[in-house]
Amino acid sequence: MxxxxxxxxxxxxxxxxxxxxxxxxxxxANGTGKSSLYRALRLxxxxxxxxxxxxxxxxxxxxxxxxxxxxxxxxxxxxxxxxxxxxxxxxxxxxxxxxxxxxxxxxxxxxxxxxxxxxxxxxxxxxxxxxxxxxxxxxxxxxxxxxxxxxxxxxxxxxxxxxxxxxxxxxxxxxxxxxxxxxxxxxxxxxxxxxRFYDHLRTDAEAPARQARIGTRTPVLGHDGGDLAAALQTIRETGDGGALGAAVDAAFPGSELAIDVAAGGRFEVRLRQPGLLRPLGAAELSDGTLRYLLWVAALLSPRPPALLVLNEPETSLHPDLIRPLAGLILTGVARTQVVVVSHARALVNALEHDAAELTRIxxxxxxxxxxxxxxxxxxxxxxxxxxx
Incomplete structure (x- = not known):
């Protein structure tokens, strides 16, 4: 460490x-040097x-x-x-x-x-x-x-x-x-x-995570998130599938994550939610929902790094997802050392409240x-x- x-x-x-x-x-606060510290770590x-x-x-x-x-x-x-x-x-x-x-x-x-x-x-x-x-x-x-x-x-x-x-x-x-x-x-x-570094994972309409991609075993989520479906399925098969289900349920109570495999081996994320007659595909998910699933794949990696650095993971998330995100980060801490760069007081407070040990800078x-x-x-x- x-x-x-x-x-x-x-x-x-x-x-x-x-x-x-x-x-x-x-x-x-903005402009105090958080991004510079993050970039120095990347250097x-x-x-x-x-x-x-x-x-x-x-x-x-x-x-x-x-x-x-x-x-x-x-x-x-x-x-x-x-x-x-x-x-x-x-x-x-x-x-x-x-x-x-x-x-x-x-x-x-x-x-x-x-x-x-x-x-x-x-x-x-x-x-x-x-x-x-x-x-x-x-x-x-x-x-x-x-x-x-x-x-x-x-x-x-x-x-x-x-x-x-x-x-x-x-x-x-x-x-x-x-x-x-x-x-x-x-x-x-x-x-x-x-x-491993993750920052500003794309969730726009053309984001790679919204596209069906040919899937292979993916213990490490790519930096563009394009292999999200394969990464989630890898966690389910070779990682902590229980933690995966718990993380999804904590954020979206009663929902169930599914991975569809189409012809040609193309994987796609689907989310079954209470009250809906069909699951929603990745292209239909909100930016916040998709981003949360990306953090699930990053933090529950079956092949954890020596250091995982997250830059403003709260971006695009609804306030109701902040505490589930904090719980997900704490689950990741059991596997690896984590540095979180954030200006979201709600996330910082949630981590301080729930973490057994936390260093605040x-x-x-x-x-x-x-x-x-x-x-x-x-x-x-x-x-x-x-x-x-």
């Missing part, structure tokens, strides 16, 4: 270190697949994603005694992302390429990258690190140097594979690659910088960044 998430210089997240629990709810996941550089380039390059405020905000500025002013940069340009668990930690540091060195000027370079044992980076806990293209791996009490192991724009997690010399890199990589904006409400420096989890 991830216990600490650290982000530095990503958009409004100038310096953020937060603790995560089995169930973490990230909340706050971390992209690093394990060598997709972070491309993701940053799509956002306009590293320069467009960096913290736009001054490098330091003094007490007088925070007290309103002086206006915000630019400061002289004392260190290199850096965007840093990292996380830690009880067994392993990982951090990556992106920097700017030399001006005019390449046509790919929007591609940031990986300046530093490290994997360590335990929740805090210490010299004695370091297992592998890279500086530029050079990699070194701990070999007992000494180090094994691997020159030119990775290109400066590649991640060592995705590009270096040696199960004998560096099994920890493979462990961290596969763990991150199992992370309320984000606020102070002089353009995202901070955690009520968190002082001494309240942050311990964290150290790899030094350049």
């Amino acid at each position: 991830i216990t600490t998430l650290a982000i530095e210089n990503y958009r409004s997240l100038r310096s953020l270190v937060v603790g995560l629990g089995r169930l973490t709810v990230v909340t706050g 971390l996941a992209d690093s394990s697949r060598n997709g972070a550089v491309a993701a940053l380039a799509r956002e306009g390059g590293l320069a467009s994603t960096l913290w736009a405020g001054p490098g330091a905000i003094g007490r007088a500025v925070r007290a309103g005694e002086h206006p915000v002013q630019g400061t002289v940069r004392r260190g290199p340009v850096s965007l840093r992302l990292g996380f830690a668990s009880d067994d392993f930690g990982y951090a990556i540091d992106f920097g700017l390429p030399p001006p005019g060195a390449s046509f790919f000027g929007l591609d940031p370079l990986v300046k530093r990258e490290a994997v360590w044992a335990g929740p805090v980076l210490r010299p004695s806990a370091l297992l592998a690190e890279r500086a530029g293209s050079a990699l070194r791996i701990r070999d007992g009490r000494s180090w094994l140097a691997v020159p030119d192991a990775v290109a400066p724009f590649d991640s060592m997690l995705s590009e270096y594979t040696d199960p004998q010399r560096a099994p920890e890199l493979l462990t961290v990589r596969e763990r991150i690659r199992s992370w 309320e984000l606020v904006k102070e002089l353009g910088e995202t901070a955690v409400a009520g968190q002082g420096r001494l309240d942050q989890p311990p964290w150290q960044w790899p030094k350049r």
Whole structure:
């Protein structure tokens, strides 16, 4: 389980270190940085697949994603005694992302390429990258690190140097594979690659989830939801069919979920509801009903990830579906670590009321910088960044 998430210089997240629990709810007013935190988590996941550089380039390059405020905000500025002013940069340009668990930690540091060195000027370079044992980076806990293209791996009490192991724009997690010399890199990589993200699942008239699709066993719901019918049937056959039925009944009392298989093996969702003479197909379901069924498929996956991140799952849901959604999320927490990003007070209150244990992170904006409400420096989890 991830216990600490650290982000530095990503958009409004100038310096953020937060603790995560089995169930973490990230909340706050609009514009406080919830989406930035969600996207930073996705960038971390992209690093394990060598997709972070491309993701940053799509956002306009590293320069467009960096913290736009001054490098330091003094007490007088925070007290309103002086206006915000630019400061002289004392260190290199850096965007840093990292996380830690009880067994392993990982951090990556992106920097700017030399001006005019390449046509790919929007591609940031990986300046530093490290994997360590335990929740805090210490010299004695370091297992592998890279500086530029050079990699070194701990070999007992000494180090094994691997020159030119990775290109400066590649991640060592995705590009270096040696199960004998560096099994920890493979462990961290596969763990991150199992992370799953869902946001703004489509429910419009042309949404893939409304279409009949050829079905195969689907233990993991696709990000577009097009395999919804197959995913629900997979839960019924190989997962927790009882939890599936309970989740549907909690939201739509007396209703029964059915999966029709047409000629050619095309699967389609149908919902039988009290008082209706025929079941409703996916194309007829309301946006909220369909979205709830999508969350059912995501949260009851027979192949749970190491981390499941939901971005504003309450979107399009009727208020009556908020508590069933909270119950569904809590069912998912029994299978995996869950992070919920939401500004819906009703959902947050329902989770706080029903969860046995919940970590709440309320984000606020102070002089353009995202901070955690009520968190002082001494309240942050311990964290150290790899030094350049």
